[in-house]
Amino acid sequence: MPTRRALIALATLAAVPAAAQPAFPQRPVRLVVPFPPGGTTDVLARALAAKWQDAWGQQVVVDNRGGGGGVIGTQEVARAAPDGHTLVLGNNQTHATNGALIPGLPYDPAAFAAITLVARAPHALVVPAASPARTVAELVELGRRPGRGLSYASSSAGSSSHLMSETFARRNGMNATHVPYRGAAPAAQDLVAGVVDFMMATWASVSALAADGRIRALAVGGDARFPDAPGVPTLKELGFDYVSADAWFGLFAPFGTPMPLLERVHAATEAALADPVVRGRLEAAGFRIETMPPAAFGPFHQAEVGRWAALVREAGVTLTN
Template sequence: MPTRRTALLLPLLAFPGIGALGLAPPASAQAASWPQRTVRLVVPFPPGGTTDVLARAIAAKWQDQWGQQVVVDNRGGGGGVIGADAVFRAAADGYTLVLGNNQTHATNGALITNLPYDPAGFAAITLVARAPHALVVPASSPARTVAELVELGRRPGPGLSYASSSAGSSSHLMSETFARRNGMQATHIPYRGAAPAAMDLVAGTVDFMMATWASVSSLAADGRIRALGVGGSARFPDLPEVPTLREQGYDYISGDAWFGLFAPRGTPEAVLKAVFVATEAALADPAVRGRLEAAGFRIATMAPAEFGPFHQAEVTRWAALVREAGVTIAN
């Protein structure tokens, strides 16, 4: 014999949709049981690049913690637009996340006309890591200092060429600003990711690259490329002999790339917190942290309440660099 409460519910449940609509558990209850199925982490760039390396390290630890499958979904193309837009339009339930960076979630808004998504229209979860840049040349380059590279770029003739991980990336904007400020003739050669750009740099197909150290550290270690200057306020521990760009008078191109986790706007706050906590735990693992730091990353996390304002400030900062570089991209 059903209780009075159960009897009152039965008529509602007899009509599909009515019971689900009127009696759905609150967002906090849904978040408490999350995740109950596969979580998809979108990487808006091809496999093998810096964002992909970070994503796979985090996803593996999430999977261990949650007991649910975590799939890394590489959706490269359009300077990160395709992957970021897919997450922007996804359901706000926590099952589709994106590991974006300063390009997808800061510069693209100022750079690309008719951008299909709003870089500020995501729920910010946490900063994951920073990646300082280095100005690098092929081992065969005659340039041994930044000043010598500038001199090569000022000589009459066809000028130099520089690679970037994609049009509109931090490497593109900083290289273009560097060339403009120093009166260099330099042609931009964009690639679909840092890995193929670095390979052409090794081959001497291009003359220089402003690359995240994480994407080229192994190539420098085996002597296939040479760093002329490194970003940040201090020399890299693994490159103590290479001066910073600031030391050489080029501080305006010493900014870091950053990588952060975002969800569709409207994702329950409890889910955002759960992802943040799991990410902090993943990056606190000595093996994971050591491997990523050895690859050139600087691990740095922020709670959602802190990461949101940081993200907004970065949108403003990178927009200013876009204006100085004079770069625009039609979508």
């Protein structure tokens, strides 16, 4: 956790007038994605990086540092200089659940400078197109059959898809085995191939596969049905609201990054996401765009640390790093 001295130093930096702050950015910016290319976090990062680069006139490099359920890339940013030139696009796994899941985690999820929420991604319960389950009830019945047993994929061990799938299986008395992957993209590929039986995936990572019939969506998360899948019921309306939590994605900087720099990145992010082309493309991909300034995102993040820790306890999941 940040020391009292570090907290005082941060407050002092934040109090320096914006006019006294150096120009930003002064060199290329590195945006770390702690997951492999092609996943939901990567899609968001590349959309932001392109717009930032245009606005700042500096190169913005998206650096995929997958591994360890997001630990490797997130740890790198925690150790980086707090000058705004190294940022991480994290999510509820890297900056909330990992703290409850992994004993001896090499970084404190709460000890980052929170910049802004970027988007939420509701989940969907999906099965291969060839699955005999055409409803959630039928999937539950398959998982309860003696000797049958199902397998479910997740984007990584400890991810929201893992926690919600495990909670879903436990609450419904299903015999289901977890198969973790290194990212949503390879997990979805094996789902299409029928290697695994079901997956609780972000709609952003599987909507295209559902649209062309390669997988079947049994239910979606959130309070309302998705506009591009109006015939798919919500988990909430089916009585499974306890696994209807959204994944969220947010920008963080190393602890001690001055507030004026955080506010500049937040402003650039809001401008990028206000672009109708960018926003439309991301919303069509299943994201729900939502931003908030550092002063609001910080408390939101702290509350999420506690909320996801409770979900970890219910799922009964523990990991080793």
